[in-house]
Amino acid sequence: xxxxxxxxxxxxxxxxxxxxxxxxxxxxxxxxxxxxxxxxxxxxxxxxxxxxxxxxxxxxxxxxxxxxxxxxxxxxxxxxxxxxxxxxxxxxxxxxxxxxxxxxxxxxxxxxxxxxxxxxxxxxxxxxxxxxxxxxxxxxxxxxxxxxxxxxxxxxxxxxxxxxxxxxxxxxxxxxxxxx
Amino acid sequence: xxxxxxxxxxxxxxxxxxxxxxxxxxxxxxxxxxxxxxxxxxxxxxxxxxxxxxxxxxxxxxxxxxxxxxxxxxxxxxxxxxxxxxxxxxxxxxxxxxxxxxxxxxxxxxxxxxxxxxxxxxxxxxxxxxxxxxxxxxxxxxxxxxxxxxxxxxxxxxxxxxxxxxxxxxxxxxxxxxxxxxxxxxxxxxxxxxxxxxxxxxxxxxxxxxxxxxxxxxxxxxxxxxxxxxxxxxxxxxxxxxxxxxxxxxxxxxxxxxxxxxxxxxxxxxxxxxxxxxxxxxxxxxxxxxxxxxxxxxxxxxxxxxxxxxxxxxxxxxxxxxxxxxxxxxxxxxxxxxxxxxxxxxxxxxxxxxxxxxxxxxxxxxxxxxxxxxxxxxxxxxxxxxxxxxxxxxxxxxxxxxxxxxxxxxxxxxxxxxxxxxxxxxxxxxxxxxxxxxxxxxxxxxxxxxxxxxxxxxxxxxxxxxxxxxxxxxxxxxxxxxxxxxxxxxxxxxxxxxxxxxxxxxxxxxxxxxxxxxxxxxxxxxxxxxxxxxxxxxxxxxxxxxxxxxxxxxxxxxxxxxxxxxxxxxxxxxxxxxxxxxxxxxxx
Numbered sequence: 081x082x083x084x085x086x087x088x089x090x091x092x093x094x095x096x097x098x099x100x101x102x103x104x105x106x107x108x109x110x111x112x113x114x115x116x117x118x119x120x121x122x123x124x125x126x127x128x129x130x131x132x133x134x135x136x137x138x139x140x141x142x143x144x145x146x147x148x149x150x151x152x153x154x155x156x157x158x159x160x161x162x163x164x165x166x167x168x169x170x171x172x173x174x175x176x177x178x179x180x181x182x183x184x185x186x187x188x189x190x191x192x193x194x195x196x197x198x199x200x201x202x203x204x205x206x207x208x209x210x211x212x213x214x215x216x217x218x219x220x221x222x223x224x225x226x227x228x229x230x231x232x233x234x235x236x237x238x239x240x241x242x243x244x245x246x247x248x249x250x251x252x253x254x255x256x257x258x259x260x
Numbered sequence: 261x262x263x264x265x266x267x268x269x270x271x272x273x274x275x276x277x278x279x280x281x282x283x284x285x286x287x288x289x290x291x292x293x294x295x296x297x298x299x300x301x302x303x304x305x306x307x308x309x310x311x312x313x314x315x316x317x318x319x320x321x322x323x324x325x326x327x328x329x330x331x332x333x334x335x336x337x338x339x340x341x342x343x344x345x346x347x348x349x350x351x352x353x354x355x356x357x358x359x360x361x362x363x364x365x366x367x368x369x370x371x372x373x374x375x376x377x378x379x380x381x382x383x384x385x386x387x388x389x390x391x392x393x394x395x396x397x398x399x400x401x402x403x404x405x406x407x408x409x410x411x412x413x414x415x416x417x418x419x420x421x422x423x424x425x426x427x428x429x430x431x432x433x434x435x436x437x438x439x440x441x442x443x444x445x446x447x448x449x450x451x452x453x454x455x456x457x458x459x460x461x462x463x464x465x466x467x468x469x470x471x472x473x474x475x476x477x478x479x480x481x482x483x484x485x486x487x488x489x490x491x492x493x494x495x496x497x498x499x500x501x502x503x504x505x506x507x508x509x510x511x512x513x514x515x516x517x518x519x520x521x522x523x524x525x526x527x528x529x530x531x532x533x534x535x536x537x538x539x540x541x542x543x544x545x546x547x548x549x550x551x552x553x554x555x556x557x558x559x560x561x562x563x564x565x566x567x568x569x570x571x572x573x574x575x576x577x578x579x580x581x582x583x584x585x586x587x588x589x590x591x592x593x594x595x596x597x598x599x600x601x602x603x604x605x606x607x608x609x610x611x612x613x614x615x616x617x618x619x620x621x622x623x624x625x626x627x628x629x630x631x632x633x634x635x636x637x638x639x640x641x642x643x644x645x646x647x648x649x650x651x652x653x654x655x656x657x658x659x660x661x662x663x664x665x666x667x668x669x670x671x672x673x674x675x676x677x678x679x680x681x682x683x684x685x686x687x688x689x690x691x692x693x694x695x696x697x698x699x700x701x702x703x704x705x706x707x708x709x710x711x712x713x714x715x716x717x718x719x720x721x722x723x724x725x726x727x728x729x730x731x732x733x734x735x736x737x738x739x740x741x742x743x744x745x746x747x748x749x750x751x752x753x754x755x756x757x758x759x760x761x762x763x764x765x766x767x768x769x770x771x772x773x774x775x776x777x778x779x780x781x782x783x784x785x786x787x788x789x790x791x792x793x794x795x796x797x798x799x800x801x802x803x804x805x806x807x808x809x810x811x812x813x814x815x816x817x818x819x820x821x822x823x824x825x826x827x828x829x830x831x832x833x834x835x836x837x838x839x840x841x842x843x844x845x846x847x848x
Contacts (some may be wrong), residue, residue, distance in 0.1 A: 081452060098291055099291075102287050102288075102291060105287060106283065106284060106287065107278045108381065110276075110279040110283065111276045114276045114277075115274050115276060119758065119759075120758050121758040124279075124280070124282070124286070126842065127283060128283070128286055128287065128290065130738070131287050131290060132290055135290070135661070137659075147472045175759070192272065192273045194779070195269060195270070195273045196273050196274070197457075199273075208374075210270075211270070211274070213269070214264065214266060214267035215269040215270050215271055215274045242266065246268075256269070
């Protein structure tokens with residue numbers, strides 16, 4: 081499966097097949113949605129909606145299949161929040177946090193929560209660009225496709241996102257100098 | 261690529277689980293419903309179709325779900341359809357291999373073959389047919405006007421001409437409007453090869469209808485939209501599937517003495533082999549009059565955090581008031597039910613609608629725990645009703661306590677309650693004399709001392725079978741050592757439906773482990789105590805049943821953990837004569 085996903089990602093300028101769409105949906109689209117909606121079921125529903133929308137009219141050539149699908153997912157997530165009456169998109173708070181051992185568990189959970197809170201405080205566009213780059217592992221070009229912006233604009237957003245994050249979380253990053 | 265420490269930190273903070281198999285199934289089903297794109301070249305398309313036909317045929321013959329495929333030959337008015345497909349999906353291969361290895365090791369594979377053989381008859385025909393039969397089947401029934409039922413069995417065969425030749429050799433011909441079947445021996449059973457299936461029934465007319473359905477002259481169950489909806493509710497690789505039509509449900513209801521009207525939906529049940537056990541899915545339409553109002557609450561996702569760790573099992577129900585109203589609605593149709601409720605209200609002074617319903621709007625949890633003596637029979641229990649959704653169970657508890665005290669005031673031994681405080685909760689227990697009486701009875705029954713008591717924590721209430729259990733329960737409710745930190749229950753809760761309204765989680769391992777000394781004492785058993793204790797999974801496994809009401813349907817899932825190796829040993833030991841008493845052969 082990993083190999084097929086890698087193939088799907090490595091050939092961005094070729095025709096995309098329903099099988100590739102399914103693999104990208106199961107891995108990337110689901111992860112994207114899961115991070116942005118409060119319930120697992122909602123994330124699965126959005127993934128299924130993205131899959132249905134994508135396979136119903138596959139363009140003859142897709143430049144960036146993963147970015148194309150995450151772009152659809154971004155709109156579906158926004159629709160979801162609009163339907164549930166939330167104007168701004170905040171990040172879902174239900175992550176499986178990997179911790180090395182029980183003795184440090186409490187400390188690390190608090191630590192991770194602090195970082196998530198800091199990311200949540202970022203303006204929406206900056207937060208989205210930062211997460212697309214750092215968490216979804218998208219390239220600048222792919223982020224541009226998702227957010228419908230030029231590459232210089234994305235670069236600017238990312239710079240501002242990192243700066244705002246470090247400014248607002250100066251105490252946190254003082255403790256975690258390795259991150260800067 | 262340059263290392264980005266911030267990205268690494270964020271990836272840790274926002275890590276997500278892998279998509280569940282249910283989502284994979286869902287997308288797979290959607291993919292099959294999506295029209296395929298036209299290929300640019302007609303020639304390529306033809307080639308592709310031919311290739312697909314060959315591959316599809318080969319897959320169908322050697323690996324396909326031919327039990328399920330037989331539904332396309334079952335006439336649409338069947339009331340019950342059962343399919344068995346024991347050809348594993350890709351994901352099931354490791355589990356099937358483990359099962360096959362375990363059965364072979366225990367010598368059960370021959371027994372299975374023998375029982376399969378006896379199912380098709382131990383006659384000469386049965387023996388000759390066996391090599392052509394596969395690990396799939398379908399079965400369907402129809403209720404006839406005279407209250408009887410007729411049924412048909414469809415068994416896929418690997419060589420239909422050979423099977424036809426065997427039927428001709430062993431049977432006598434029966435012609436029903438052009439469908440020629442064969443009556444075998446003295447039995448009333450008729451057999452015929454239709455398509456790639458050996459079809460068997462006592463009714464020649466039914467075989468004729470299966471033939472017509474196969475030929476496209478009658479509509480099959482497989483084309484009914486309501487059946488398709490039911491089928492889609494089950495995993496694509498379910499190994500056993502049971503479907504009951506609305507007519508079948510209605511007739512079953514009549515037989516049970518209820519006259520309620522069902523919706524037009526099919527009931528379905530599916531069981532699928534998984535790596536560590538059996539997954540069961542269930543969906544049933546509700547009687548139209550019993551559909552609960554929309555908006556019934558779901559269990560608090562953190563419900564395990566409200567009761568103590570170390571449970572043997574727990575039952576949780578969200579918004580029991582809703583269920584109560586629902587049951588009351590159903591009972592209202594029964595003769596004398598309204599009078600019964602009125603009598604209860606008059607006798608108890610408690611109103612169902614004004615006292616009980618407002619008290620039970622949150623979550624109700626019942627946990628069963630090992631008693632201090634560690635004897636299997638010594639159990640403790642905790643019942644919690646929380647104050648979610650504005651519920652006020654404390655008010656009802658106070659009303660009941662006051663009522664009991666006032667009613668018994670004139671008795672020679674009036675009931676009195678004593679009040680104390682623990683962990684910010686108000687704890688009520690019966691007076692010392694009554695508590696001693698209960699405790700003595702419990703001890704006589706082989707249990708440890710019991711002292712039932714009730715605690716009010718804000719508007720929530722906790723009832724416990726003893727004071728030590730109550731103190732543990734209050735500490736858990738306050739966040740210390742709750743069931744959410746119990747690895748077994750945390751693992752089990754991941755098997756629940758996402759939005760459960762009711763759930764039952766049982767650590768079968770812990771229950772059996774309490775009986776280990778008894779198992780170890782039995783020296784004539786062929787299976788070790790360790791195998792018995794672990795047959796339904798290890799320490800972190802357990803039986804999980806959960807469900808909810810979705811519109812006019814009840815949806816449920818269950819997971820029964822199973823160690824296939826130990827289960828095979830267990831089956832073997834049950835089918836073997838007990839070992840003679842031998843002091844030197846204690847269970848290992």
